[in-house]
Amino acid sequence: MPGDTPPPENGNENEDPRFVSVCHVNPAFANPEEITAADPDDPIGEGESTRSVSSIEDLENTVPKVNGNGIDLPPVYENRVPNPAVVVVRNAHKSYSSGTPVLSEFNMTVEKGTIYGLLGSSGCGKTTILSCIVGVRRLDSGTIHVFGNRPGEAGSGVPGKNVGYMPQDISLYGDFTIGETLTYFGSLYCMTKSAIETNRDWLVEFLALPEPKRRVGTLSGGQKRRVSIAVAMIHDPQLLILDEPTVGVDPLLRESIWEHLVERVTKNNTTVIITTHYIEEARNSNAIGLMRNGKLLAEKPPDELMREHNATLLEDVVLKLCRKDTDETSDLTDGRKNKLGDLEAHYGRPKAIQENYPTMAQIDAESAGGSLTDAFKRVLTLGHKNAMVLIRNYLLLIFILWVPAAQVLFMCLALGNDPKPMKFGIVNHEFEATGLYTCAELLEVRKNETCSLVGLSCEYLNTLPGDVVHQRFYKTEEEARYAVQRGKIWGFMSFPEEFSSAYYTKIASSALADEETLNGSSIALEMDETSKQISGTLKKQFGDSFKDFTKALLGECGYNERLAELPLQIIDPIYGSDDTDTREFMSCGIMIAILFFFPLITAGIQYIYEKKLGTLERTLVAGVNTWEIMAGFSITTSFILFIQTMLALMIVTVLFQITVVGSFVLCVILGILVGLGGVSMGFLIGSFCKEEVEATMLSIAMFFPVVMLSGIMWPLEGMPIGFQYFSYLLPCQLPSEAMRSIVSRGWDFSHSHVWPGFASIVGWIIFYWILTIFLHKKNLVR
Incomplete structure (x- = not known):
């Protein structure tokens, strides 16, 4: 936008000539009167530099003047009784995982209806104390009271409608338009549609924003920052907290923003806390808090500070105070220890504030009640x-919708099918006895004879399905065995010379068959048993084909075909069919696993992305609870899961001809619940992972153990007894069994193998939500 001043590159304020380090003291100075401004080209203070007249003028012209040709701020701290305190911080301590204190003995008091300028260099703890004030972080020790209550307590309104917060980062959705962004945050504050539109139109005009239909991601850095300011102001909060709002903003617009802040303070009695690097800009505040190394060095009106230190520029005051703090660092004085007592003597203790300051209900009676409606x-x-984010990324949406169905398709194509074709060797010594050398010749001899005893070996081989067993003939067992050793075939069968006559004698008079007849009617099998799936399928196929061959021979020779039957009769199955393959067993479990883990990964990544983007923190400051964020995401995901489940079931039923015997509706509901379980676990993972890759790796690490131990790929009965009991604790085991029971057996919800699957996943969802909310509250102390 024309007139915008872009922020310094790489986020380094020292590269912008308008920035002055607030705590940069040259140790070479022996006299405080000789203190000069730090040179931007001398960041570590090794050289001496004096402030040139031009640089002072540049600095003063960059920001609006106080009590001059610009804003006229009323002196709120002089010759009057202080206003009630809106924010009171006492003896605050905060450190992160490194152990280095970010806040140390920090004390701060912000009066109602004033502009409080918090001045400090990068890393001094400004953002940390603001995040503690708005309730997204907690102190290690000390107290914070906002509107007379601790942040997050009932009655404080913080986080919530009573605070407007602009973080240091942009923290906006790049795919949203300006209008959608303001409408979204206004809706989070439960504003009416008309109020949102009125405030939105005014803010767009006041902040000189582009047209509301312009997407945030296409804006310049300064324009994005102005949109961020508008988000903080959209709901007219009682407390407005702005973290570095004027960085990269045009000087004229900066002056306009300050004028508006003053107008809000004087007319609406709004309280404003603003952080800045611009020292002279802080003179626009009613009170200044100078912060260094996690503590407050001074807290007074700017004019009073300049009078006390006999300075004409606030910059000189800052440098003197910083140098004084540097001298005192090595030797703590009693004066510093008594600072808390001095503050309490002037402003009173927090308890007195709670007793004298009106409650939140008195401040905003409109917000009393209706909490469930607001939620x-x-x-x-x-x-x-969430729906808008997905729709704007329509390619991602298509990918999300089709990936589970595609994974079910690929896994069902690759797993659970009967292996075929399988190469198998044949050594037929009947060729030598007959003088014929191919089965085609032997079968031609049998064609015109009834109950012929010639070439029964070829008659049996002819019953083997060619698409399952690919036959290769060898002259000797040694040749066939060598082929097995070379990996060319899976094994071979050997027919003796008298197989046909010996086998007929065996079935015709089995009780009178001698040892020679029994040996002559036997077929020798030698196989590669390294693959149980291959060898098991071959043996079953050989057995089924030999039974059919024997029945045909008995019938041809006038015997009862039932003589070929085993005494063990297997009648029609109660569930399933004789030709049910392993794929039908595995497909239900595979579908459940994919519907659980794909939403798990996407939810975890989305949660971490919003944390890193800063939109999650901004949403929490608006008063949104963790369970509301999870519920909102679950609503959007439910529609996606419905489509994913329908597509997966279509793949299974249409392409692979697996009939859903039971209720199709129950299958869809179970699939959606399983997906919501994955989403809930994704939020849990996102609560303690800092990077998307961490969440992805953790999800992948969990996927295979859960799949292997949940009876998805192999029956539970195939595992040791201890693992069988352990598998019932996994989120996919009981739902997989329930889905399999509905699809293959047709059992309804009341069956003991079905309802536990629903109860199990609902229980996991509740557990994940409780643990996520607990971890979120726990993380506030970090």
């Missing part, structure tokens, strides 16, 4: 936001 509105708003 419902926020959940719908979050769900609508």
Whole structure:
């Protein structure tokens, strides 16, 4: 946008000539009167530099003047009784995992209806104390009171409608338009549609934003920052907290923003906390808090500070205070230890503030009650936001919808099918006895004879399906065995010379058959048994074909075909069919596993992405609870899961001809619940993972053990007894069994193998939600 001043590259304020390090003291100075501004080209203070007149003028012209040709701020700290305190921080301590204190003995008091400028260099703890004030982080020790209550307590309104927060980062959705962004956050604050439109139109005009239909991702850095300011102001909060709002903003617009802040303070009695690197800009505040190394060095009106230190520029005051703090660092004085007592003597203790300051209900009576209604509105708003994010990324949406179905397709194509064709060797010594050398010749001899005893070996081989067993003939067992050793065939069978006559004698008079007849009617099998799937399929096929061959021979020779039957009779199955393959067993479990783990990964990545983007923190400051965020995401995901489940079931039923014997509706509901279980676990993983790759790796590491131990690829009965009991604790085991029981057996919800699958996944969802909410609250202390 014309007139915008872009922010410094690489986020380094020292590269921008408008920035002055607030705690940069040259140790070479012996006299405080000789203190000069730090040179931007001398960041570590090794050289001396004096402030040139031009640089002072540049700095002063960059920001609006105080009590001059610009904003006229009323002196709120002089000759009057202080206003009630909106924010009171006492003896605050905060450190992160490194152990280095970010806040140490930090004390701060912000009066109602004032602009409080928090001045400090990068890394001094400004953003940390602001995040603690708005309730997204907690102190290690000390107290914070906002509107007389601790942040997050009932009555504080923080996080919630009573605070407007602009973080240091942009923290906006790049795919949203300006209008959609303001509408979204206004809806989170449960504003009416007319109020949102009125405030939105005014903010677009006031902040000189592009047209509302312009997407945030296409804006310049300065324009994005102005949109971020608009988000903080959209709901007219009682407390407005702006973290570095004027970085990269045009000087004229910066002056306009300050004028508006002053107007809000004077007319609406709004309280504003603003952080800045621009020292002279802080003179626009009613009170200044100078922060260094996690503590407050001074907290007074800027004019009073300049009078106390006999300075004409606030920059001189800052440098003096920083140098004084540097001298005192090595030797703690009693004066510093008594600082808390001095503050309490002036402002009173937090307890007195709680007793004297009106409650949140008095401040905003409109917000009293209706919490469930507001929560419902926020959940719908979050769900609508998630849907818009997906729709704007339509290629990603198509990918998400089709990937589970594609994975089911590929896994069903690759797993559970009967192996074929399998190469198998044949050594037929009947060729030598007959003088013929091919089965075609032997079968030609048998064609015109009834109950012929010639070439029964070829008659049997003819019953083997060619698409399953690919026959290769060898003259000797040694040749066939060598082929097995070379990996060319899976094994071979050998027919003796008198097989035909010996086998007929055996079946015609089995009780009188001698040893020679029994040996002559036997077929020798030598196989490669390294693959149980291959060898097992071959043996079953050989047995079934030999039974059919024997029945045909008995019938041809006038005997009862039932003589070929085993005494063990297998009648029609109660469930399934004789030709049910392993794929039908595995497909239901595979579908459940994919519907669980794909949403798990996507939800975890999305949650971490929003954390890193800063939109999650901004949403929480708006008063949204963790369960509302999860509920909003679950609503959007439910529609996606419905489509994913339908597509997966279509793949299974249409392409692979697996009939759903039971209720199709139950299958869809179970698939959606399993997907919601994955989403809930994804939120749990996202709560303690910092990077998307961490969540992805953890999900992958969990996938295979769960699949292997849940009876998806192999029956539970094939595992040791201990693992069988352990598998019931896994989220996919009981749902897999329930899905298999519905699809293959047709059992309804009341069956003891079906309802536990539904109860199990619902229980896991509740467990994941409780643990996620607990971890989220736990993480506030970090």
